[in-house]
Amino acid sequence: MPHGCPWILYLFRWAILSGCVARPLSTDLGVIDKRKSTMIEETLTCYTCINVSDNLTCNQYAIDRPCAPDLDFCQTLHIMDSTGSSVIVNKKCANKSECHSSTVGCLHIDTQMVCVSCCDGMYCNMTVPTNQTNAVVTISRKGHMTSPKDSETTASGVPKYTISHLYIILMLLISFLCC
Incomplete structure (x- = not known):
């Protein structure tokens, strides 16, 4: 990796693997959504934390x-070094497209x-994923169950976008920006 831009690797890893997507902000702050007001509970x-060094610090603050x-x-x-x-x-609220089975999991990048990982319960992201076993989408609410026709797969059942695709895109972007 070039010495001039080591921070760019962390930025792209987070942006691509977290499904970072720009979402428009609502400009109509005076109108209360009926669904929201009836289902506050x-x-x-x-x-929620950004670029914190460990899970305990993230949860505390x-x-x-x-x-x-x-x-x-x-x-x-969760990014770990070679010793684990x-x-x-980074922890955040996310939408369904950011928490699809093809956007979660683990990758080895350099060392x-x-x-x-994603989940849909109150404060369900207390722990961090550390391996393929716990880097998954955990669904506990019935409203999030999807039918086979809703999944983003090809006719053969293979996900359209996989983590390996994201890795290739990430490496191309880094080499373009840093070289």
């Missing part, structure tokens, strides 16, 4: 704010392991 709250109505999953990105020690922890 169902509003999801996740641990997490922003305690309910997720927006269109964000009904908690997502965790935490390097970066680091990058794992992404």
Whole structure:
């Protein structure tokens, strides 16, 4: 990796693997959504932190704010060094497209392991994913169960986008920007 831009690797890892997507902000703050006002007790709250060095620190200083109505999953990105020690922890509220089975899992990148997991319960992202066993989408609410026709797969049942595709895109972007 070139010496001039080591931070860019972390930025792209987080942006691509966390499913970072720009979402438009609502400009109509005066109107209260009827669904929101009748289901306040169902509003999801996740641990939320950005670029924290470990899970304990993230959970202790997490922003305690309910997720927006269109964000009904908690997502965790965990980067570990070659010894398994935490390097970066990112936690956030996420939408369904960011928490599809093809966007979670673990990757070895250089000497680091990058794992992404999602869940849909209150504060369900207390722990961090560390391997393929716990870097998964955990669904506990019935409203998130999907039918086979809703999944983003090809006719043969293979996901359209896999983690390996994301890795290739990431490496191309890094080599383009850093070289």
